[in-house]
Amino acid sequence: MAERIRIKDIAKRANVSVGTVDRVIHGRSGVSKKSRERVEVILKEMNYQPNMYASALASNKSYMFACLLPKHEEGEYWTEVQRGIYEAMSAFSDFNINIEIAHYDPFNYASFVQESQSLVNKELDGVLLAPTLPSYTKPFTDALNQKGTPYIYIDSNIAEEPALAFYGQNSVQSGYFAASILMMLGHAPHEIVIFRKKYEGVIGSNQQERREVGFKRYMQAHYPQCTILELDLQVKNETDDMLMLNKFFQEHPNVKNGITFNSKAYIVGEFLQKEKLDDFNLIGYDLLQRNVACLKEGGIKFLIAQHPRLQGYNAIQSLCEHLILKKAVNPINYMPIDLLTKENISYYNIR
Amino acid sequence: MAERIRIKDIAKRANVSVGTVDRVIHGRSGVSKKSRERVEVILKEMNYQPNMYASALASNKSYMFACLLPKHEEGEYWTEVQRGIYEAMSAFSDFNINIEIAHYDPFNYASFVQESQSLVNKELDGVLLAPTLPSYTKPFTDALNQKGTPYIYIDSNIAEEPALAFYGQNSVQSGYFAASILMMLGHAPHEIVIFRKKYEGVIGSNQQERREVGFKRYMQAHYPQCTILELDLQVKNETDDMLMLNKFFQEHPNVKNGITFNSKAYIVGEFLQKEKLDDFNLIGYDLLQRNVACLKEGGIKFLIAQHPRLQGYNAIQSLCEHLILKKAVNPINYMPIDLLTKENISYYNIR
Numbered sequence: 001m002a003e004r005i006r007i008k009d010i011a012k013r014a015n016v017s018v019g020t021v022d023r024v025i026h027g028r029s030g031v032s033k034k035s036r037e038r039v040e041v042i043l044k045e046m047n048y049q050p051n052m053y054a055s056a057l058a059s060n061k062s063y064m065f066a067c068l069l070p071k072h073e074e075g076e077y078w079t080e081v082q083r084g085i086y087e088a089m090s091a092f093s094d095f096n097i098n099i100e101i102a103h104y105d106p107f108n109y110a111s112f113v114q115e116s117q118s119l120v121n122k123e124l125d126g127v128l129l130a131p132t133l134p135s136y137t138k139p140f141t142d143a144l145n146q147k148g149t150p151y152i153y154i155d156s157n158i159a160e161e162p163a164l165a166f167y168g169q170n171s172v173q174s175g176y177f178a179a180s181i182l183m184m185l186g187h188a189p190h191e192i193v194i195f196r197k198k199y200e201g202v203i204g205s206n207q208q209e210r211r212e213v214g215f216k217r218y219m220q221a222h223y224p225q226c227t228i229l230e231l232d233l234q235v236k237n238e239t240d241d242m243l244m245l246n247k248f249f250q251e252h253p254n255v256k257n258g259i260t261f262n263s264k265a266y267i268v269g270e271f272l273q274k275e276k277l278d279d280f281n282l283i284g285y286d287l288l289q290r291n292v293a294c295l296k297e298g299g300i301k302f303l304i305a306q307h308p309r310l311q312g313y314n315a316i317q318s319l320c321e322h323l324i325l326k327k328a329v330n331p332i333n334y335m336p337i338d339l340l341t342k343e344n345i346s347y348y349n350i351r
Numbered sequence: 352m353a354e355r356i357r358i359k360d361i362a363k364r365a366n367v368s369v370g371t372v373d374r375v376i377h378g379r380s381g382v383s384k385k386s387r388e389r390v391e392v393i394l395k396e397m398n399y400q401p402n403m404y405a406s407a408l409a410s411n412k413s414y415m416f417a418c419l420l421p422k423h424e425e426g427e428y429w430t431e432v433q434r435g436i437y438e439a440m441s442a443f444s445d446f447n448i449n450i451e452i453a454h455y456d457p458f459n460y461a462s463f464v465q466e467s468q469s470l471v472n473k474e475l476d477g478v479l480l481a482p483t484l485p486s487y488t489k490p491f492t493d494a495l496n497q498k499g500t501p502y503i504y505i506d507s508n509i510a511e512e513p514a515l516a517f518y519g520q521n522s523v524q525s526g527y528f529a530a531s532i533l534m535m536l537g538h539a540p541h542e543i544v545i546f547r548k549k550y551e552g553v554i555g556s557n558q559q560e561r562r563e564v565g566f567k568r569y570m571q572a573h574y575p576q577c578t579i580l581e582l583d584l585q586v587k588n589e590t591d592d593m594l595m596l597n598k599f600f601q602e603h604p605n606v607k608n609g610i611t612f613n614s615k616a617y618i619v620g621e622f623l624q625k626e627k628l629d630d631f632n633l634i635g636y637d638l639l640q641r642n643v644a645c646l647k648e649g650g651i652k653f654l655i656a657q658h659p660r661l662q663g664y665n666a667i668q669s670l671c672e673h674l675i676l677k678k679a680v681n682p683i684n685y686m687p688i689d690l691l692t693k694e695n696i697s698y699y700n701i702r
Contacts, residue, residue, distance in 0.1 A: 006445060019370075019379045028370045030381050094357060170698060177694035187538045337695035343528035344688035347521060 010046065014038045056324045062096035065319055066119050068129040068140075069154075070106040070204070077263040077286050077308060078130075081154065084312025085128070091313075092320050099316070106204035107235060109136045116140035120147070126319040127151040131206060134158050150322055152315045156206035157332070165318045167311040167333045171207045174337050175214030178259060178283055178304060181339065183223060185281045185301055186257035191227040193248070193258040195268050199235035203262075211261040211285075229255060233267060245271045259283045266290035269299030287340070287348075296342045305338040305348065361397065365389045407675045413447035416670055417470050419480040419491075420505075421457040421555070428614040428637050428659060429481075432505065435663025436479070442664075443671050450667070457555035458586060460487045467491035471498075477670040478502040482557060485509050501673055503666045507557035508683070516669045518662040518684045522558045525688050526565025529610060529634055529655060532690065534574060536632045536652055537608035542578040544599070544609035546619050550586035554613075562612040562636075580606060584618060596622045610634045617641035620650030638691070638699075647693045656689040656699065 007025070011018045016035050023031045024039040025048075031039075067085060072078040082101060089099050102119060105111035112132040119127065120143045127144055131137040131153055141161045144151050150164040157166040182192065194212065196203060203209055219226055231248050233241045245268065249255075256279055260268060265284020272280050273294065283302045284291055294300040314333065321327040340348055358376070362369045367386050374382045375390040376399075382390075418436060423429040433452060440450050453470060456462035463483040470478065471494045478495055482488040482504055492512045495502050501515040508517040533543065545563065547554060554560055570577055582599050584592045596619065600606075607630055611619060616635020623631050624645065634653045635642055645651040665684065672678040691699055 017379065019374055019381060022373070023370060028368065030370070094359075173694070173698070177692070180692065180694050185535060334698050336689075336698045338687075339690045339695070341528070341531065343524070343531050344690070347524070347685050347687045 010039065010042055010048065013046075014042045056095055060096075062098065063125040063320075063323060064123065065097060065099045065126045065128065065316065066122065066124050067099060067101045068112075068115055068119060068127065069101060069103055070130055071103040071111075075289055077288060080287075080308035081130075081312040084309035084314075085316055087309070088313045088316035088320075092316070095320060095324050097316075097320065104132070106132065107199035107202045109133065109202075112136050113139070116143075120144070124149055126323055128154060128315050128319065130155040131158050133206070134160065137161065150319065152318055154311055154315050156210065158206075162331065164322055165315070165329050165331050165333060167315050167318075167335065168207070169306045169335045169337060171210035172214035172217070174304060174306075175211035175216075175261065176218045177214075177337050177339075178211065179215045179218035180222075181302055182257055182259055182281070182283050183219075183226075185283070188223065189226065189255075189257045191229065191252070191255050191257075193229040193231060193252070193255050195258055195260045196230065196232045197235050197260075197262045197264060197267075198232045204235070205262065208261040215259065215261070238267065241267055242271060246275075249275070249277065255280075257281045261285060263288055263291070265300050265303070266294050269294030273297060273299040287345075292345065295340065295345060298342075301341065303340045303345070305340055306335045307338075311335060361390065361393055361399065364397075365393045407446055411447075413449065414476040414671075414674060415474065416448060416450045416477045416479065416667065417473065417475050418450060418452045419463075419466055419470060419478065420452060420454055421481055422454040422462075426640055428639060431638075431659035432481075432663040435660035435665075436667055438660070439664045439667035439671075443667070446671060446675050448667075448671065455483070457483065458550035458553045460484065460553075463487050464490070467494075471495070475500055477674055479505060479666050479670065481506040482509050484557070485511065488512065501670065503669055505662055505666050507561065513682065515673055516666070516680050516682050516684060518666050518669075518686065519558070520657045520686045520688060522561035523565035523568070525655060525657075526562035526567075526612065527569040528565075528688050528690075529562065529612075530566045530569035531573075532653060533608055533610055533632070533634050534570075534577075536634070539574065540577065540606075540608045542580065542603075542606050542608075544580040544582060544603070544606050546609055546611045546616075547581065547583045548586050548611075548613045548615060548618070549583045555586070556613065559612040566610070566612070589618065592618055593622060597626075600626070600628065606631075608632045612636060614639055614642070616651050616654070617645050620645030624648060624650040638696075643696065646691065646696060649693075652692065654691045654696070656691055657686045658689075662686060 007018055007021050011021045014021065016039060020031050020035055021039055024036050069078055069081065085099060089097060102115050104115045109132060113136060120140065127149060129151060137158055138161055141151060153163040153166040155168045156171060157168060186192065219228060229252065231244065233244055258280065263286035265282060266288065269282055269284065272282060278298060281301045282299065284300050285304050287303060287305050291300060291303055295303050318329045322329045338348065358369055358372045362372045365372065367390060371382050371386050372390055375387050420429055420432065436450060440448060453466050455466045460483060464487060471491065478500055480502060488509055489512055492502060504514040504517040506519045507522060508519060537543065570579060580603065582595065584595055609631065614637035616633060617639065620633055620635065623633060629649060632652045633650065635651050636655050638654060638656050642651060642654055646654050669680045673680045689699065
């Protein structure tokens, strides 16, 4: 690490006040020609890098960022991501950043196309997006590249169309890990079930698809003889879900271990609690309130978490660092794969 | 949250430059009497809270902190805590803080008494200590209280003698959690083993003792019939340890599950690997390099981690916030209880 040069040290060497150095650095008036020259020579000698933070504060420029995220209801996974985005907006308010959040229907690719096109037509300084399928995401990122607008991926990465930065879990590894935990939890069962949520055949999330890839990769490598059942629940119909779950458990009374890759494990967990299927081991993702309640009451045995609020915050921070502070930004930022039970969840919420 | 008042806004209202407001706030020269008065009226009107950070930077005061930590070798648990302490010292170097680290022998209470007495005789602005047994810690904290020197506990808390702040895991809950994982991992075995490390009968760490309390509390509540064997290894003699481990596994060939509450799980893990006891499930604590190597190679199945570097960093930050920035400090700061396997450890090192 290069040693940091402090304004104090410059002032001492130039034999002027800290305020004078400050004024020279920011090009403000109120400094004698002699002092200014002396300070400038020393700045050069010491190879002083201007403090971009202070320069940005002194500037009057404002920045417009847009976020394109999946449509969701209050209290769902994306609420936490948005909370992090708003926290960053507040933390960096000195830089005059404004943020607009647009939403697309994750089960309808046309919705992503429409919303992204409307963003392309705006004057934006930076974009944060949760990508949909690569083929639908590419026209948007191509347009942003052409305009020179930096963009950040959140949730899932598209390696072939690299963004300024990516924030999210390594989904494949996360699914691989989840499989190892489920097999341990269930004492290496012969039959397990994957619960999905689909709408007209669409899963609506790259992350969920990739978690399943990793999960099956682990199963293939370590338990190729284990039967993997699949139950596709509905996205917008909880009553139908209950009927389907009932039917499934009647037909498969010996299946005692399962997983969901979407964030609504509580749909299954609450069913298990209602039906008193206490010996069923369910693993799910993300700390939605209803998931956490299930975890504490036993309907879910493990939740895998990934700091969504921090993802939202860090993504906006990266845009600020790149655009305003001219700092280098780390391109791939994998979040930890955190495993929570009712015994350790109370201590999780640290930043 | 109160709305933040920005220097920019004050400058706008007073119709002066940002630099002028800055000079008034920090009592520097170069401002006309008229401007100064106008700015002061507006500062009062807007109920401006001086920016302690800027004031501290402008001040010439320096601070002397002392840390009293267990003696250890390079690469052991406390190395990471010290790394965090040095990172904080560098991050807050603008405040002129100096840090001295003293060490005590954790297996010899007289050593704590001696080292702490020598610190009491120094002129210190703040102290960070890893407490030993409460009865030996109290004379030190009493003396610090009498001198009005703020102190911070790291690793284990002493609730009856509260410090300005505590950083560490909830040890009892951590042990309780560890027991739940071990019983799951071993498929509810009838016999398990606790490996300790002692020197002349002393465990040398409040944390380790409390983890064992929590562990046994879980076992009593959920598996009271499970036999808990105990093997006390030596602290300073790895050759003896190998002999004792050999003897133990010859006498107890059916024990397949065990745990260590100290940070040297690798002593057992490396033995298991050498002896090809692959079916033994070992859980340990902390991410020492040798522990992580065992985890990746299978000698350890789970490691529980607690961000030691962050603890050291945050503890020093708290002293700075309290003493220099006059901020309120959160008194109890429990670290997360993080569970790592070879499948998720690569993604853990995020701050």
